[in-house]
Amino acid sequence: MKPKGETVLKRVTEDFMGDSGAQPGLSAEPGLASRAPVVDIQGLSLTYEAADGPVYALSNVDLQIEEGEFVSFIGPSGCGKTTLLRVIADLEQPNGGHIHVNGVSPSEARVRRDYGFIFQAPALYPWRTIQKNVELPLEIFGIPKAERNERSRRQLELVNLKGFEKKFPWQLSGGMQQRASIARALSFDPKLLLMDEPFGALDEIVRDHLNEQLLKLWDKTRKTVLFVTHSIPEAVFLSSKIVVMSPRPGRIIDVIDASHLGRERKLEIRETPEFLKIAHRVREGLRAGHSYDD
Amino acid sequence: MNASSRAIVLTPLVFLGCLYALNLVHSPAVTGQAGLGFWCFIAFLWLASIVALSGLSHLSPKSATLRRLVGLSVPVLFGAFLFFLWEVIVVGAGVPSVLMPAPSAIGSRFAASLPVLRDDFVQTFVKSVLSGYVIGCLSGFVVAIIADRVPFLRRGLLPLGNFVAALPVIGIAPIMVMWFGFDWPSKAAVVVVMTFFPMLVNTVTGLSAAGRLERDLMHSYAAGYWTTLVKLRLPAALPFIFNALKINSTLALIGAIVAEFFGTPIVGMGFRISIEVARMSLDMVWAEIALAAIAGSIFYGFVALVERGATFWHPSYRT
Numbered sequence: 001m002k003p004k005g006e007t008v009l010k011r012v013t014e015d016f017m018g019d020s021g022a023q024p025g026l027s028a029e030p031g032l033a034s035r036a037p038v039v040d041i042q043g044l045s046l047t048y049e050a051a052d053g054p055v056y057a058l059s060n061v062d063l064q065i066e067e068g069e070f071v072s073f074i075g076p077s078g079c080g081k082t083t084l085l086r087v088i089a090d091l092e093q094p095n096g097g098h099i100h101v102n103g104v105s106p107s108e109a110r111v112r113r114d115y116g117f118i119f120q121a122p123a124l125y126p127w128r129t130i131q132k133n134v135e136l137p138l139e140i141f142g143i144p145k146a147e148r149n150e151r152s153r154r155q156l157e158l159v160n161l162k163g164f165e166k167k168f169p170w171q172l173s174g175g176m177q178q179r180a181s182i183a184r185a186l187s188f189d190p191k192l193l194l195m196d197e198p199f200g201a202l203d204e205i206v207r208d209h210l211n212e213q214l215l216k217l218w219d220k221t222r223k224t225v226l227f228v229t230h231s232i233p234e235a236v237f238l239s240s241k242i243v244v245m246s247p248r249p250g251r252i253i254d255v256i257d258a259s260h261l262g263r264e265r266k267l268e269i270r271e272t273p274e275f276l277k278i279a280h281r282v283r284e285g286l287r288a289g290h291s292y293d294d
Numbered sequence: 295m296n297a298s299s300r301a302i303v304l305t306p307l308v309f310l311g312c313l314y315a316l317n318l319v320h321s322p323a324v325t326g327q328a329g330l331g332f333w334c335f336i337a338f339l340w341l342a343s344i345v346a347l348s349g350l351s352h353l354s355p356k357s358a359t360l361r362r363l364v365g366l367s368v369p370v371l372f373g374a375f376l377f378f379l380w381e382v383i384v385v386g387a388g389v390p391s392v393l394m395p396a397p398s399a400i401g402s403r404f405a406a407s408l409p410v411l412r413d414d415f416v417q418t419f420v421k422s423v424l425s426g427y428v429i430g431c432l433s434g435f436v437v438a439i440i441a442d443r444v445p446f447l448r449r450g451l452l453p454l455g456n457f458v459a460a461l462p463v464i465g466i467a468p469i470m471v472m473w474f475g476f477d478w479p480s481k482a483a484v485v486v487v488m489t490f491f492p493m494l495v496n497t498v499t500g501l502s503a504a505g506r507l508e509r510d511l512m513h514s515y516a517a518g519y520w521t522t523l524v525k526l527r528l529p530a531a532l533p534f535i536f537n538a539l540k541i542n543s544t545l546a547l548i549g550a551i552v553a554e555f556f557g558t559p560i561v562g563m564g565f566r567i568s569i570e571v572a573r574m575s576l577d578m579v580w581a582e583i584a585l586a587a588i589a590g591s592i593f594y595g596f597v598a599l600v601e602r603g604a605t606f607w608h609p610s611y612r613t
């Protein structure tokens with residue numbers, strides 16, 4: 001193909017230069033902690049032993065994510081975007097490299113309950129009401145009943161599920177269930193939200209609606225969000241930063257800044273030239289990643 | 295006239311006809327020597343009842359309680375008609391009671407021997423079945439939890455449990471009588487052996503029924519083994535556990551009755567069946583069978599009812 005790969009590579013270097021301002025490991029003082037990256041990954045790699053040889057799920061990944069960012073991970077299946085999210089969540093163990101979440105190892109961050117994880121499926125427990133599902137993490141953390149009720153009420157209001165507290169998950173639509181699972185992740189007020197294709201199973205109209213709501217939520221709560229998706233419009237619409245990944249081996253091939261689209265975005269923004277320009281660059285990146293094995 | 299109004303008219307008529315036939319068959323002129331006319335009348339009643347019941351089953355009244363009543367009446371009337379047929383055929387054709395006693399004979403025998411039946415029920419059901427059932431199910435459950443916690447036990451215990459489950463009840467019953475004596479503890483022990491394994495296997499399977507995402511969720515909350523067990527894995531295992539409880543409710547009764555054939559004090563349902571067969575008083579055997587059927591059905595129904603309440607969320611019960 002044409003020298004697109006080179007251009008991409010150049011952009012990557014630029015982006016990494018731009019991002020590497022904050023150094024990890026300087027968070028000894030609480031004041032400095034807020035300026036250190038929320039997620040700091042250097043040279044991360046993860047290999048599975050499959051029957052027909054090793055699978056390089058992640059290869060030499062470097063990434064820094066600042067507090068308050070909305071970062072999307074996009075790429076074809078098998079590019080390691082879900083694996084990367086699961087490594088950050090301490091649900092997978094890497095073979096090499098360094099990773100720090102909020103200045104500590106992923107397992108310490110998990111035990112500290114630093115993040116809320118939202119899965120591809122709502123994963124609500126069918127024997128619990130919506131309210132009880134939202135209160136599940138609070139129960140596990142030993143928070144008293146009165147405060148549990150107060151927090152679940154507030155979170156369900158935030159995701160527009162007021163009045164559905166006493167319903168069971170299977171009585172709600174897929175979109176409502178996924179909103180309930182977002183409320184559950186928000187209930188213990190984690191600094192970090194990890195979302196693994198949360199709207200992948202929903203239809204486009206519901207997905208658009210939830211994307212808008214998610215943006216408002218992000219703006220309101222000021223949380224750092226890591227969002228895995230395979231939809232280019234979704235990634236561009238939501239993100240302040242887009243990480244484009246490529247498979248075999250799973251690696252980052254482009255990091256695109258989209259913060260100039262602003263924090264408050266309407267669905268109409270998807271027709272603007274700025275939006276289309278970023279979407280184009282994402283598509284180019286995905287194509288460059290694919291061109292290696294064609 | 296459509297099917298539903300036909301059913302409403304026919305049902306009381308068939309009912310009256312059945313009452314008349316019952317009255318007739320017990321009159322000295324007919325008992326044991328019913329003629330062709332009588333059998334034709336019975337055949338006619340049979341046809342009429344088929345038409346009436348099929349019409350009744352298509353009935354769908356507006357009010358919910360009436361609909362429930364109709365839904366319940368079809369199986370009840372059908373069962374009652376089968377008993378009616380049994381009665382008139384056995385009495386009308388004069389079948390010897392050793393071969394097949396009439397329901398009325400069984401019923402009057404049942405009513406006449408209530409104290410004996412009560413003692414047998416207490417001995418076999420309350421003492422042997424219930425205690426053996428509780429101990430067997432509880433120990434199966436506890437061992438399943440231990441096997442889940444300690445992987446090498448799972449590999450060792452499951453084949454052993456399989457081996458014990460494969461032992462025939464006729465083989466273990468005499469051994470248990472040797473170990474625990476003639477009274478009910480030996481029967482309870484047989485029930486324990488029979489109910490232990492279904493509970494163990496079902497619970498072990500049920501504990502792995504929780505989905506991957508649900509487990510990951512618990513892991514992300516840094517929940518420990520016991521928290522995950524109580525909040526996720528046990529609720530997810532409930533359908534499997536209730537499955538075992540239902541299987542065991544029938545197994546336990548069979549085990550206790552059969553075990554009483556191998557040495558017992560002079561009380562108990564199995565004991566009564568074995569000696570009354572020897573004395574050719576089959577109506578008493580049938581009365582015991584009726585008692586076992588009633589007790590077993592109520593027991594099973596109770597477990598099924600609790601299951602419905604506890605696993606209301608399961609796809610098979612959702613409303």
